[in-house]
Amino acid sequence: MSEQSHRREWAAVCGRLRRIGGDANWFALRPRFDALVAATRAGEDTLAGWHALEADIARLVAAELDQTIRHGEFEDESFPGPTAMHQCPRALCDRVLPATPDRPPACPLFGVAMSERA
Template identity: 55%
Template sequence: MPDKVSGEWADLCKRLRRIAGDVNWFSLRSEFDRLIAETRAGKDVLADWRGLEAEIARLWTSEQNQTIRDGEPREAAFTAFGNETLHRCPRGRCDREVFAPMDEPPTCLLFDTPMREATTR
């Protein structure tokens, strides 16, 4: 019967492809490469693998919690000439603001309705 540590190594092996992609996404490749080399050299670095995965989880959580409050960036020249106007949540639920052409309001994905034109900034 395999012990707990053996099972953790097996689980790590199953997640290795995903971890490899995540380390590329978060620029942690050098740490991943170090752990691969040390694992292959027979060093006991399971705790370091746990630490790397914890850091990846922290970074994913941080990335998912980011909120874009000003919509997509636009060229300043468009608003300077009055070709765009500010739009807000159609139900007033959030403080997101988006610049878009006056006659083409962006759609609120949550309510699936056009965002309302803002009267003031």
């Protein structure tokens, strides 16, 4: 996998992290989720582990019989006036988000504010 593809994959995982965490709670996979977060924060390349967790969650979601909509649709919000763009604080992924008027967005994986993009 090229460096660019690797960064795109990490951006996708970061973008889905809250959903993955919620699904991990729902399906009693939270210890596995927490272990992946800790290993990623420690600098390990855990991308394959994230993909495996997501595959297991997808299998469990498909097995649900209630057909309830569990997640809303994400829509990109635009803010009035110029906004600074922010990026991954550890340069792990290529995810970029606008800041809200009062603060930068938080990185869900590392739990810190995202860095302002130059």
